[in-house]
Amino acid sequence: MGGSEQAIRLGIAGGGIMGERVADAAAALAGVEVRAVADANPDSRARLAERFGAAAFATWEELIAAGGIDAVYVGLPHHLHADAACAAADAGLHLLLDKPLCNTLEEGDRILAAVERAGVRLMVGFSHRFHVELATAKRLLEAGELGDVVLATDQIVDSAPNGPAWYWDRAAGGGVVQLQMHHSFDRLAWLLGSPIVRVQAELHEREVGPSGAVDLAAAVTLTFANGAVGTSAASFVTGYDGDGVVELVIQGTRGHVRLETWSHVEAQTARSAFTQRQRRDDWLGAEVAEFVAAIREGRDPSVTGRDGHRALRVALAVKESARTGSAVDVAP
Ligand SMILES: NC(=O)c1ccc[n+]([C@@H]2O[C@H](COP(=O)([O-])OP(=O)(O)OC[C@H]3O[C@@H](n4cnc5c(N)ncnc54)[C@H](O)[C@@H]3O)[C@@H](O)[C@H]2O)c1
CATH class of the missing domain: 3.40.50.720 (NAD(P)-binding Rossmann-like Domain)
Incomplete structure (x- = not known):
């Protein structure tokens, strides 16, 4: 300043x-x-x-x-x-x-x-984008080091025995799709530089909250606009206090990248191979700093309301697919 x-x-x-x-x-x-x-x-x-x-x-x-x-x-x-x-x-x-x-x-x-x-200015808090492992993967993908992406798989497994009750209250917008899977929809589309255009989904629903059954687990097949395919799986339960698992693998025609959020990223390509362990990562500080910079510079933040709307459209398509048993197209 x-x-x-x-x-x-x-x-x-x-x-x-x-x-x-x-x-x-x-x-x-x-x-x-x-x-x-x-x-x-x-x-x-x-x-x-x-x-x-x-x-x-x-x-x-x-x-x-x-x-x-x-x-x-x-x-x-x-x-x-x-x-x-x-x-x-x-x-x-x-x-x-x-x-x-x-x-x-x-x-x-x-x-x-x-x-x-x-x-x-509106920024949506897709905090995963600010993790150092994700940034490394994004650089590799943008530089074309992986060639053309063919597959992107993502999973988020979490538990919160003492989480607020609304996390599992359907009426409040609880459930794993709204709470966790939005991160996956956003980070995959961002990493690939290509929106999700079709989903086919299954949900596991249970009554743990005050307003009926809510999705505790979701498994989704994804198609991206660029033709890549992928999967996103997420679950969020209450019964034990465990460390979350947040990991993804992306493979292109010339290499793959595999990362575990909060831990490490590894890549193997036609030209090189490396593993990068995370030491310190102030991802939330980076997110808030980007918001502040966008305000000061009078520009859109790196994560926009349109990104949030896009992830929402995918989430709603996931719910519809689970309900109807059919694949659902998502407007890009
Ligand atoms: N980016 C991430 O990594 C991440 C992680 C966790 C949660 N979130 C998101 O953050 C948001 C908040 O989630 P949380 O985990 O902090 O939930 P939380 O329940 O801990 O916080 C919500 C707070 O809102 C307060 N509140 C409720 N009604 C209110 C009102 N009318 N006026 C003022 N305060 C009111 C509650 O008392 C509560 O303290 C959600 O959108 C959630 O999805 C993001």
């Missing part, structure tokens, strides 16, 4: 698991101040407000109405994303909206229209 530039004043709408992490990441950056926090939980909002010397509000509506901020991070349960994002855009606030964009196409269209109307 140049000496004459004002700090970007950030509000946190939803100071839960991610809201707290984003607030910490933002506060560690030069030129950003966490000025306000809204959370329905009095302990959470009081703790964060004290840590950052920020104003505390019980609801996201009060935070937006109070003014005094330039940008807002939305880390709310998924059924609140659309209303909070639209209200923030209408108030002229730049938006870091955690994934998924929202739950329905109507909501997604509404968010993109509000952002367009207001002329604010």
Whole structure:
């Protein structure tokens, strides 16, 4: 930040698991101040407000109405994303909206229209893109080191015995497709530089939440616009506390790359082979820094609302495919 530039004043709408992490990441950056926090939980909002010397509000509506901020991070349960994002855009606030964009196409269209109307920046929190292993894979793919991609397989296996109840509440937009698989849809399309255009899906659903059966596991076959095929599998359960497994393999005509998020990436190509172990990776700091840079530079962030909308269309097609038993085309 140049000496004459004002700090970007950030509000946190939803100071839960991610809201707290984003607030910490933002506060560690030069030129950003966490000025306000809204959370329905009095302990959470009081703790964060004290840590950052920020104003505390019980609801996201009060935070937006109070003014005094330039940008807002939305880390709310998924059924609140659309209303909070639209209200923030209408108030002229730049938006870091955690994934998924929202739950329905109507909501997604509404968010993109509000952002367009207001002329604010919208970044969707596809945090995987900021992991160093993913960045290495992206460089190899962009340089053409793997040749033409033929296959991309991705799996995300996670557990959260103490996760918030809404994670498994269908009415709130819980379930593994909304919570975890959006990362997969986004990261695969981004790495390949090619959108997903067809899916065929199976879901495993169970009653663990308050509003009926919700998807705990999903297995999806993918077709990309460039002709590559792939799979995405994800599961998210409550019954034990384990380390997540987040890994992918991409093979092209001249090589493959295999990576485990938070751990390492290895590549074998016609020209070389290497393994890169991750040491330290401030992926969330990198994500928030990109959001701030986009605001300062008056440009789109590297992850846009359109990316969020694209992943949402894939997720909705996955649900439809599981329901109908048929492959479903996705508008690219
Ligand atoms: N990018 C990632 O790696 C990652 C990881 C986890 C979660 N997420 C995403 O982050 C978002 C938040 O998830 P989380 O895990 O932090 O959930 P969480 O339940 O821990 O946080 C949500 C918070 O919103 C608060 N809240 C609910 N209604 C509110 C209201 N009307 N006004 C103000 N606050 C309200 C709750 O009290 C809670 O603290 C979701 O979109 C989720 O998918 C992203």
